Structure formats: C-alpha cells, structure tokens
Amino acid sequence: NSELVGNLCRNPGEEDHADHVWCFTTDPNVRWDFCDVQCTCNEYCISPVHDDYKGCVSTTVSGRTCQRWDSLFPHSHSYRNSNLDGNFCRSTGDGYPAWCYTTDPDKRWEYCDITCDGSGTPPPQRNAVISSGGGAIHAEGGSRVTLSAVVVEDCEAILSGGGISLHASSLWVEGKVHLRNCAARRGGCISAVDGSTVDLHDQVWIQGGAALEVGGAVHLSASGLTASLDVAFRASSAPDGGCINAAEASTVVLTDGVEMERCHAGSTGGAVHLSEESRLEAYRNVSFRDNIAQSYGGAVFVGAVSSATLADGVQVLRCVSLHGAGVSLESPLSTLEASRGVEFRGNWATGNGGAIDIGQGCTAELRDGVDLIANSAGEMSVRVELLLHII
Numbered sequence: 107n108s109e110l111v112g113n114l115c116r117n118p119g120e121e122d123h124a125d126h127v128w129c130f131t132t133d134p135n136v137r138w139d140f141c142d143v144q145c146t147c148n149e150y151c152i153s154p155v156h157d158d159y160k161g162c163v164s165t166t167v168s169g170r171t172c173q174r175w176d177s178l179f180p181h182s183h184s185y186r187n188s189n190l191d192g193n194f195c196r197s198t199g200d201g202y203p204a205w206c207y208t209t210d211p212d213k214r215w216e217y218c219d220i221t222c223d224g225s226g227t228p229p230p231q232r233n234a235v236i237s238s239g240g241g242a243i244h245a246e247g248g249s250r251v252t253l254s255a256v257v258v259e260d261c262e263a264i265l266s267g268g269g270i271s272l273h274a275s276s277l278w279v280e281g282k283v284h285l286r287n288c289a290a291r292r293g294g295c296i297s298a299v300d301g302s303t304v305d306l307h308d309q310v311w312i313q314g315g316a317a318l319e320v321g322g323a324v325h326l327s328a329s330g331l332t333a334s335l336d337v338a339f340r341a342s343s344a345p346d347g348g349c350i351n352a353a354e355a356s357t358v359v360l361t362d363g364v365e366m367e368r369c370h371a372g373s374t375g376g377a378v379h380l381s382e383e384s385r386l387e388a389y390r391n392v393s394f395r396d397n398i399a400q401s402y403g404g405a406v407f408v409g410a411v412s413s414a415t416l417a418d419g420v421q422v423l424r425c426v427s428l429h430g431a432g433v434s435l436e437s438p439l440s441t442l443e444a445s446r447g448v449e450f451r452g453n454w455a456t457g458n459g460g461a462i463d464i465g466q467g468c469t470a471e472l473r474d475g476v477d478l479i480a481n482s483a484g485e486m487s488v489r490v491e492l493l494l495h496i497i
Contacts, residue, residue, distance in 0.1 A: 114129070153197075154222060155202065156195075157314055159197060170213060172207065181215070249276075262288065263289075265290065266292045267295075267296055267297030270295070272302035272304070273300050280309075289318075292351070293323075299327040302329040307332075311338050314341050319344065321344055323339050323349045325351045328356060333360050356385075358387070367396050376403060380413075389420070390419060394406070394422045395425075396423070400427070408435045411437075421449045424451075429457045433462050443471050444471070
C-alpha cells in the first residue's frame with residue numbers, strides 16, 4: 107500500500123538500507139540490490155537564512171554527519187513526514203539557517219556551514235521569471251493590481267520582485283493575503299520602482315522573503331508603501347533591509363498595529379533600511395520585535411539625508427545589532443523624531459547604542475513620554491558633532 111510506483115529504484119527509508127536507493131529484482135536468486143544512481147546537486151541559493159537551499163551538504167559546522175530526516179535514530183523528532191530530503195541540511199522556517207539532527211547520540215542538532223551568494227545556476231521553479239522581475243506578477247506603465255484572499259508563494263525572480271514587480275504602477279492588497287517564501291536579487295516578495303505605490307491593509311501577511319542585495323520582503327525605489335490594520339512582516343532577510351529597503355526618496359508609512367518581527371539583515375537595517383532621502387513614518391502601535399542587523403540598525407537604519415518618525419505607542423523591542431540595536435543614524439543629515447509613548451525596551455548592541463546610535467552630523471529628538479528601558483550596549487554611544495534633544 108505504499109506510494110512507490112512501477113519498477114523504479116526508490117528509497118522507502120527503511121533502516122536496513124536507508125542510505126541508498128534499491129529495488130527488488132527479477133532474478134529469483136537475488137531478492138534485492140542497490141541501484142547505481144548518480145545524483146547531481148545544485149547548491150544555488152540566495153537567502154541569507156537558507157530558505158531556498160536545496161543542495162546536498164550533509165555535515166554540520168563541526169563535521170558531524172547529519173541524521174536522515176525520515177529516521178528517528180539516534181534522535182527522535184517530528185519532521186519524519188515533512189518531505190525534507192535525505193540527510194541534507196535544510197532550513198525549517200522561522201528565519202533560522204539550515205541545520206540538521208546529527209548521527210552523534212551526544213549531539214542532538216547543529217547548524218550547517220552553507221554560503222548563499224547566488225552563485226551557480228538557479229533551478230527551474232514554478233512561477234519563475236528568468237529575464238527580469240515579477241516571479242508571479244509584473245505590472246508596468248500605469249497598471250493597477252488588486253489582490254484579495256490570494257496566496258503568492260514559492261516564487262522567484264532573478265532581478266527584482268520575487269512575487270510581484272511594479273514599474274510606475276500601483277498595488278492594492280487587502281483581506282487575507284499571504285506572500286510567502288519569495289526570493290529575488292532586490293525585493294524578495296515585492297519590488298516597486300519609478301513612482302509605484304504599494305498599499306497593504308487588513309490581514310496581509312508577508313513572511314520568509316529573501317533578497318540577495320536589498321529588501322528581503324519589499325524593495326522601494328522612488329516609490330511609496332503604506333501598511334495598516336493587521337499587516338505583518340515576518341522572518342525575511344537581506345544584506346540591507348531585512349524587511350524593507352527604501353531608496354531614492356521613497357516613503358514608508360506604517361500605522362495601526364503593523365508588526366515587523368524576526369527579520370534579519372546581514373549588514374544594516376534589520377527591519378527597515380532607508381537611504382537617499384527616503385522617509386519612514388510609524389504611528390499608532392506599530393511594533394518592531396526581535397529583528398537583527400549584523401552591523402547597524404537592528405530595527406531601523408537611517409542613511410544619508412533620510413528620516414524616521416516614530417509616534418503614538420510605537421514599540422522597538424529586543425532588537426540586536428553591533429551599533430544602534432533600535433535605530434542607527436549613521437550618515438550625515440540623518441534624523442530621528444520619537445514622541446508620544448514610543449518605547450525602546452530590551453534592545454542590545456554589542457558595540458554602541460543599545461537603543462539608539464547617533465553618528466556625526468545626525469539629529470535625534472525624543473519628547474513627550476519616550477521610554478528607553480532595559481537596553482544595553484558594550485559602551486555608551488556619545489559621539490562628536492551630534493545634536494540630541496530630550497524634551
């Protein structure tokens with residue numbers, strides 16, 4: 107009653123010969139034998155947290171051999187029927203890198219040493235666009251796209267917008283829409299350029315986006331994004347702007363309970379990266395939680411001539427980076443304004459600025475009940491040529 111078909115060589119995962127494909131033979135004197143199958147591995151991936159890795163690395167960072175996912179020995183687990191391949195290292199979601207259970211009875215699991223840099227040949231994928239952008243949808247020239255009760259999942263584009271790519275167009279998304287596990291060079295799930303607009307409202311969930319360069323979930327260039335009412339960005343990753351990258355005078359407006367959590371930047375802006383005169387406005391109970399940047403701005407990085415405004419109950423919680431675990435102002439003329447019940451709590455910088463790191467020539471203004479509670483850093487962040495007002 108198994109799902110094995112025909113007389114093809116297969117590995118049903120039985121412990122006696124779990125490491126090879128085999129079959130019963132037509133020779134009365136030989137009951138079964140292994141098959142000579144040469145498997146070609148494709149190590150291509152672009153996600154910093156390995157969401158799209160389908161290669162054949164099967165050893166951990168310490169050199170231990172991985173346990174097969176369909177085996178419960180030596181370690182019992184709940185992934186046996188999860189369609190994970192062989193004993194290969196895999197990411198099981200939630201923003202964590204590839205890992206595996208080990209065959210060492212004394213070591214239950216470990217991460218694997220995998221580099222996702224876009225090298226190699228991308229495998230053919232459902233909804234894949236090789237030439238440009240928009241793994242699922244591409245719109246240009248004043249077009250308007252409306253999505254409601256739609257799932258966009260497992261899409262990829264080589265250049266921009268793994269899920270959706272906009273050029274001088276508009277996107278309206280509302281009501282139980284999921285964008286999941288999309289990848290591209292810029293804007294893992296959505297790319298909007300040349301005056302495009304993106305509006306996300308009421309039960310929109312963007313998760314598991316990955317970008318090789320910028321904007322794990324969304325990339326904006328000379329464009330705008332507005333999100334409100336139960337919109338969540340989760341577990342996306344990129345070198346800059348784990349969730350959102352805004353460049354070339356783009357605008358990001360987040361209101362009414364938008365959540366940005368567990369996003370990761372390999373360099374700057376765990377949740378949001380701003381550059382080139384771009385602007386972030388976050389109001390009314392927006393939350394940035396558990397975001398990470400390896401260098402600057404665990405939650406928000408504010409680059410050259412850019413600004414961030416936080417007000418009305420915005421929370422920045424448990425974010426981590428080298429400098430500026432909450433907000434990092436690192437380029438001349440960067441500004442931050444925070445007011446009316448904004449809270450920075452439990453953020454940690456291994457270098458400077460547990461809550462806020464303010465670089466030369468930058469301005470930060472905190473007023474009207476801003477709370478900075480239980481943040482920590484390797485040293486106090488007080489630099490020359492800064493203007494800091496606390497009212």
